[in-house]
Amino acid sequence: MNRHAAPDEGGIRHVAIIMDGNGRWAEQRGLPRLRGHHAGVERVRQIVEACPGLGIRTLTLYAFSTENWRRSAEEVGGLMALFRRYIRSEAARLKDEGVRLRFIGDHGRLDSRLRQLMGWMEEETASGTVLDLVVALSYGGRDEIVRASRRMAEAVAAGRIAPAQIDAALLADMLDTAPLPDPDLVIRTSGECRLSNFLLWQAAYAELAFTDTLWPDFTVNEFAEILAKVRCRERRFGAVPARLVRS
Ligand code: IPE
Numbered sequence: 001m002n003r004h005a006a007p008d009e010g011g012i013r014h015v016a017i018i019m020d021g022n023g024r025w026a027e028q029r030g031l032p033r034l035r036g037h038h039a040g041v042e043r044v045r046q047i048v049e050a051c052p053g054l055g056i057r058t059l060t061l062y063a064f065s066t067e068n069w070r071r072s073a074e075e076v077g078g079l080m081a082l083f084r085r086y087i088r089s090e091a092a093r094l095k096d097e098g099v100r101l102r103f104i105g106d107h108g109r110l111d112s113r114l115r116q117l118m119g120w121m122e123e124e125t126a127s128g129t130v131l132d133l134v135v136a137l138s139y140g141g142r143d144e145i146v147r148a149s150r151r152m153a154e155a156v157a158a159g160r161i162a163p164a165q166i167d168a169a170l171l172a173d174m175l176d177t178a179p180l181p182d183p184d185l186v187i188r189t190s191g192e193c194r195l196s197n198f199l200l201w202q203a204a205y206a207e208l209a210f211t212d213t214l215w216p217d218f219t220v221n222e223f224a225e226i227l228a229k230v231r232c233r234e235r236r237f238g239a240v241p242a243r244l245v246r247s
């Protein structure tokens, strides 16, 4: 798919989700926060499985932000172990379902065991054509734009490109998400209404949907309801629709 092609009005093919509320879900039950993260993984399985039937071609999940490194060593360590377990336990199923997995973010901070598993999983699923599943891990939108800018500066310094050649398409190609299309819809669970450094460049024209549901309670039914509502919205991309233009 050409990410620079004219957007398909109303077409919601790429959904990005800020999976928030695991900690509060656990706290409400008097459980440790990590139990909320474990419950969250169950939802990931169900939502991923539902995507092809709901007309979704690309799903991007925010799993761990560059700011989440500020959490306690216990929570960060538990999350990293959970990511390793998820990869090990899901690899065969994702491959069978035709899911192609990719990871985005600054992976230099991840431990080598996890990085190895991520690389292996990307290779294992590289031939998947049913769904592109993008997992944002140690990801921050600002960090991604900074790294892309650095790459462009290096290309200029090496004489591979001229400064005048830098445009939006070139910058997009330097981002972690290249060559995937921009998200059409960003959903955030748990009642918070902010992006928290997620896909800052790519979400420029995304529809936004917020729900109070905590991520471990987010069902396929609610997902389908949000999609149905958003698909009725008119996406304008800055233009005035022909039916509103007086002749
Ligand atoms: C989102 O749930 C998952 C991650 C950030 C890893 P939280 O852990 O942020 O849950 P709350 O917001 O504290 O409820």
Ligand code: IPE
Pocket: 018, 019, 020, 021, 062, 063, 064, 065, 068, 192, 194, 196
């Ligand atoms: C955003 O949630 C990151 C993920 C869901 C992975 P946070 O819980 O970290 O965001 P803030 O701190 O409430 O903005």
Ligand code: MG
Pocket: 020, 021, 022
């Ligand atoms: Mg949170």
